[in-house]
Amino acid sequence: MTDNNQESKIISKGLFWSIIFICILISGGILLLFFLNREYGCEYPVDNGLFGTYGDFIGGVVGTIVAFYSAFLLVKTLQSQENVNQSVIETNNQISIASGKELYNTLLEVFNNKFERFMTCYQNAIDxxxxxxxxxxxxxxxxxxxxxxxxxxxxxxxxxxxxxxxxxxxxxxxxxxxxxxxxxxxxxxxxxxxxxxxxxxxxxxxxxxxxxxxxxxxxxxxxxxxxxxxxxxxxxxxxxxxxxxxxxxxxxPVMQLLEFQEHYNNLKKVAKGENIKELIVGLDTMFITIRKYAKMVLDKDSQRNITYNGGKRYSIVMSVTEDRKKFTLELKKDCGAERRGGGTRLSSAEKALDCYDSSQLEQLFRDYLSDLFYASNFYLYNGKENVSKGNFSKNGDIITYTFVIEHEKRLALSSKQMAERGRNILES
Incomplete structure (x- = not known):
């Protein structure tokens, strides 16, 4: 069915018979002119030269028409063949994509069976x-x-x-x-x-x-x-x-690390009437969010400044340089902030931070940043060192602690950022 349709597109029957009719008409007209106003007799010899001239004339005219039509058919045939080839390529691509998806789904199914068996073994190990x-x-x-x-x-x-x-x-x-x-x-x-x-x-x-x-x-x-x-x-x-x-x-939850036990004990000593578990969860939640924000500012296409609102009294601003080689965290404490009324209770994190004095608060964040940038990734991202003591400044009721982490290469907090560093993204 498709072949017949394709053939009809290439060879038009109307055009074909029109060409034949024109060729016959031209040939007939030339023969008519040949026979007009001539004398005929059997005793006359055949004029081969005249016949040859008329034959060449007819062949030249009709042959030219046929040659043009043949060229037209050749072009149409080549165009049709190109369309057929393109259609075959598209069909093969669709078949290839479908086969690739089917193959991947098979791979996924096989892997899922393996994963379930391994997960069962892992759960059995805990059991x-x-x-x-x-x-x-x-x-x-x-x-x-x-x-x-x-x-x-x-x-x-x-x-x-x-x-x-x-x-x-x-x-x-x-x-x-x-x-x-x-x-x-x-x-x-x-x-x-x-x-x-x-x-x-x-x-x-x-x-x-x-x-x-x-x-x-x-x-x-x-x-x-x-x-x-x-x-x-x-x-x-x-x-x-x-x-x-x-x-x-x-x-x-970093607050249950042995390295943070001193910070845990300092909190426990002061927060006698508070629910210590609630305060610890508040600090852990805050540090997990800070980790998320710090990773975000180090991404190559992200904003370079992010502020974490730690409550009515505290705010944390994280920023990086354009080349992502220098990270700065500013912890601001507004000792004069009004916290009465407003219908909003203090967050657990803010109540926990209130339990630390200035030196303890500085050490808490310094230790956390040392863990975040160095220890938590097993020293594979940014080397092995401690965060230096934070700069301390006071302007009226606002106390600012500033911590700076620098590296000779782009800082990283994820394997993706490490891979980008390997591809020299943001490297100068």
Whole structure:
């Protein structure tokens, strides 16, 4: 059916018979002129020269018409063939895309089956925890949370700078790991295999992110804390790559780190009548939001200034230079801010910050920035150093603490920003 339609587009029957009729008409007219006003007789010899002249004349006229028509048909044929080829290419592309999608869906289905099996093994590793405490038998995640809390609530006392404090806390974890190796080794080994499966799957980025979120959604706060120390230790070095790639500890509550125990104790001493858990959650939520904003200002296409409103008295301004090599955080405290009335209660974070004096507040944020830019990514993004003591200034009732982080290359808080640094984006 398609061939017939294509043929009719190339060869028009009306045009074809018109050409034939014109050629016959011209040939007939020439023959008529040949025979007019001539004498005929059998005794006369045939004039071959005259016949040849008339034949050449007829051939020249009719042949020219036929040649033009042949050229016309050739052009139409080539155009038709080009259209057919283009149609074949488009059809093949559609078939290729459809086949590629079908192949990818098959790959996704196979991977999903593997992921479910690995996830089951990971959950089984948690279910295998067993702890007998005070004549009470705990199993599964309850046992893990109890074991982890014994480490987190450890009486850790260290007055060194933040990085040395971190090393001491890691040493504490190594001892803890040795005492609980039976469960922790299997637990974190399965978590490593699960993240490795996603990272090397060959899936599209969006699907990888989805599966990574599924893994991250399984992690409790205690598990993120233990994962953080495990990656810092010799037992979890290989896990550092995947932990950074999938940002597994982005919601890590820093106030339950051993390095922050001094800040926790300072808060606990002052906030006697307050709900200490509420204040700790407020600080953790604030620091998680600051982490999010700091990462945003370091993105190559984002705004260079972001303000976090810490309540009626506090505000935090984060900014970066155009080349993203210098990050500045300004913590402003307005001691004269009116906080009575207004119908809005103080946030947990603001009430918590009120519990720290000036030197404690400066040290709290300095330690947090040291963790954010250096320790939390296992020193893989911006080197290994401490944030210098913040500059302090006072203008009336407003106290400003200024912290500056600089690097010879573009600062990074994500694996994406590290990849962009590798491609020399924003590098000068």
């Amino acid at each position: 295998n925890y067993v702890l007998e405490k005070n004549n009470e038998l705990l199993t599964g995640r309850k046992a893990f949370e109890k074991i982890a809390s014994e480490f987190i609530c450890n009486d850790f006392n260290n007055n060194n700078d933040y990085l040395r404090r971190t090393q001491s806390a890691i040493s504490e974890y190594v001892d803890f790991y040795s005492n609980n190796r039976l469960y922790l080794a299997v637990h974190f080994r399965m978590l490593y295999l699960l993240t490795s499966l996603v990272s090397t799957s060959g899936l599209e980025t969006n699907d990888k992110v989805l599966y990574a979120k599924l893994i991250r959604g399984q992690l409790s706060e205690s598990e993120m804390t233990m994962l953080r120390y495990n990656c810092h230790s010799e037992y979890g070095v290989k896990m550092q790559k995947f932990c950074n790639e999938f940002n597994l500890i982005k919601h890590l």
